[in-house]
Amino acid sequence: MKEIVIATKNKGKAREFKTFFAKGNIVAKSLLEMERFTPDIEETGKTFEENAALKAEGISRYLDIPVLADDSGLIIDALDGRPGVYSARYAGEDKDDKANMAKVLEELKNTPMDKRTARFICMLAIAIPGKETLFRTGYCEGRIAFEEMGVNGFGYDPIFIPEGYSKTLAELLPEEKNQISHRKNAIDQLEGLLGDLSHV
Ligand SMILES: O=c1[nH]c(=O)c2ncn([C@@H]3O[C@H](COP(=O)(O)OP(=O)(O)OP(=O)(O)O)[C@@H](O)[C@H]3O)c2[nH]1
Numbered sequence: 001m002k003e004i005v006i007a008t009k010n011k012g013k014a015r016e017f018k019t020f021f022a023k024g025n026i027v028a029k030s031l032l033e034m035e036r037f038t039p040d041i042e043e044t045g046k047t048f049e050e051n052a053a054l055k056a057e058g059i060s061r062y063l064d065i066p067v068l069a070d071d072s073g074l075i076i077d078a079l080d081g082r083p084g085v086y087s088a089r090y091a092g093e094d095k096d097d098k099a100n101m102a103k104v105l106e107e108l109k110n111t112p113m114d115k116r117t118a119r120f121i122c123m124l125a126i127a128i129p130g131k132e133t134l135f136r137t138g139y140c141e142g143r144i145a146f147e148e149m150g151v152n153g154f155g156y157d158p159i160f161i162p163e164g165y166s167k168t169l170a171e172l173l174p175e176e177k178n179q180i181s182h183r184k185n186a187i188d189q190l191e192g193l194l195g196d197l198s199h200v
């Protein structure tokens with residue numbers, strides 16, 4: 001079975017990548033499952049692209065194999081694009097999903113539904129030894145709910161209502177989220193690159 005290394009330590013992302021790649025008979029292996037030590041990569045970039053490249057290139061260089069990384073986040077129009085690149089650590093260094101959502105809901109408490117537009121972005125970086133890093137991007141448009149709803153998914157899913165739906169991503173089934181998500185839309189654009197990325 002072919003294998004792709006995903007430079008992530010986020011369990012929610014890892015689960016979604018496994019589902020997507022299993023359809024193509026490829027095992028997506030996250031850094032949480034590596035037998036070998038891998039260095040922690042500091043996300044010091046100011047853009048999704050920079051951080052995705054730091055993660056993919058850092059791990060690819062270390063292991064000397066092709067590596068895919070995902071830098072993603074939530075862009076809220078009424079908050080001038082915040083939390084954006086800082087989505088994981090919006091309420092503090094400990095990456096607390098509940099605290100992050102509480103901070104967003106508090107900041108939007110006086111914002112009416114028609115002004116709560118937002119989108120998720122997924123920036124994929126593909127680092128292959130000896131080649132230039134490639135990027136693919138996917139979006140998911142929607143609005144921010146007034147309260148948390150649902151228990152599926154991860155991150156900000158309980159407060160994100162995708163366009164055309166009246167439920168949050170956390171109220172949808174995982175397979176429903178995976179048909180419309182920013183990650184699905186980015187992965188769809190990997191078409192043709194998968195052969196270069198996977199290794200035995
Ligand atoms: O509701 C959500 N549904 C999603 O589908 C989703 N994708 C990303 N996010 C949020 O954006 C941060 C990314 O930050 P991020 O790309 O640096 O990832 P991370 O630090 O969690 O893991 P790693 O991949 O860097 O190891 C994450 O922590 C999440 O809060 C999501 N929230």
Ligand SMILES: [Mg+2]
Nearest residue numbers: 010043071088
């Ligand atoms: Mg991160």
